[in-house]
Amino acid sequence: LTAGFQSRKTDAESDSPDETIRLAVIGRPNVGKSSLVNRILGEERVVVSQVPGTTRDAIDTPFQFNEQKYLIIDTAGIRRKGKVHQRLEKFSIIKALRSLDRCHLALVVIDADEGITDQDISIAGYAHERGCGCIFLLNKWDLVKKDTYTADQYIENLRSAAKFLNFAPAITISAKTGLRIRKIFTLINKVYGQYAVRIDTGPLNRIIERAVTRNEPSLHRGRRIKFYYTTQISTRPPTFLAFVNYPNAVHFSYRRYLMNQIRSETGLTHTPIRLYFRKRGDRRNSSK
Template structure:
């Protein structure tokens, strides 16, 4: 019939265009032949597919879930969108399936910075202070959202682009849905950035959402600078900043060397110091190391701490080369790439960091098999 034809057409379009497919079914109506046909089509798709049953808001609807499991498609996500039941977990699953989009740096000469963070932490005010004029409308109402805004500017004869994810006012309180949207916006901004400035609200303290957003930046190989905003509103004594630094380092253990700035975007306090670290991190992020120097460091590292045994045989490190920047990426050729223990990998990464000054940006180290 016509409805089935429309569903078939919609599903076909999703299969061709989407990165992730959500197939939504009605928990009150139960499973119908159209669901079965579309599910059969989606089983053949080589893309992530989430099968979701909506309107599951009571025992009667929960009892029908067995029908949907009979489709044989694996996990069924039950939600009640109207009452926001189960939607948070579904969004988390979607975010985890988002594909990594590497920035094409072939024609990029400027350093791109993304200003990311939860709603109402002062992202727009920070952008305006850094640029020196009102480029983005800052509003104190939590829930200010729109697509990211790119602003090019020059600093110390270098070209930069500032990417901001905050924008126009949205009425109502900050909902969980909006919090998730802020993460999605941060992801999109990071896909086009080299450096992520993660803004934290000093008054509210560090939240799980802050850690999630910074974690995505780290996983995508972006250099991270932590900006603790609204520092002027915090009651202080001689130990306040030191204690806060300990809290930040303890929470963001995956960013042990990221610079931390305590600022007030509203008053402009300490804003100028951020760009000094941006320049430093940008230099590291774009650093190219000659192959001869890399191999001298590799030889010294191997001499000081020989590689471990793998299946009774000593690993051999043949040579190292740099294959990319933004972030700096290195490949070491070994006789058994699978035999490199993570502790020895970490040791080699620390040797590279110390030798070539990679103190505040991520580096990637890969291993490739070679017999001789």
């Protein structure tokens, strides 16, 4: 029944307590991804240099912090397609993108000193498309003149540039000075907790029922759209399936409304979630 919706990330592992949180560090070239990885690991594990394109491979390092296991993957910087000329660079980018398929969360590193660019947003978009939770890290905050721009202004700019990721946390950091590196782990654990959550069918159905009663979907060719039953079919990210009479008639804005209701009533404030619709006939009508 649910096979078509299972994410490949979820089926291999159960909710065992010793599970590893897998993190991909992604971003444009030279934004400080490798510096951040070294800072987190507390050693010069990967090569850092001011030459853009230093990291070529996706480098996995497992580590443990406060009894939680993590795997962190340093990746190659991702430039805009039109500017990628060399085959080697193309391969590096493919590897970086592939690492997102193995990861739960993407740490999207942005060079705050250069400001937020379209490319930063498309990179976050790749992670989102692959079902990763995202955390924005505005790095090199030590270089930013604080009298010119405040962190709030930066984050506001980011919010308006990446509306589709308005639930993703964002903080200013410095891989160089270590500013707010511990805070990153608070966020990682919080986002992952939501990312891996399971919501029971009972409460979930009550949320949907209440939402539909409060705000009915518009009619489909004169007929009511009915929501029969909703269940969570997978996690990482939390994925819900609602059985309805006219799945294709549910407007995208109504789907968004239902998703917002699920989010706000279950506290899923920082994780991506998915909601699918599937057809189920009305029993009373179909038995006639």
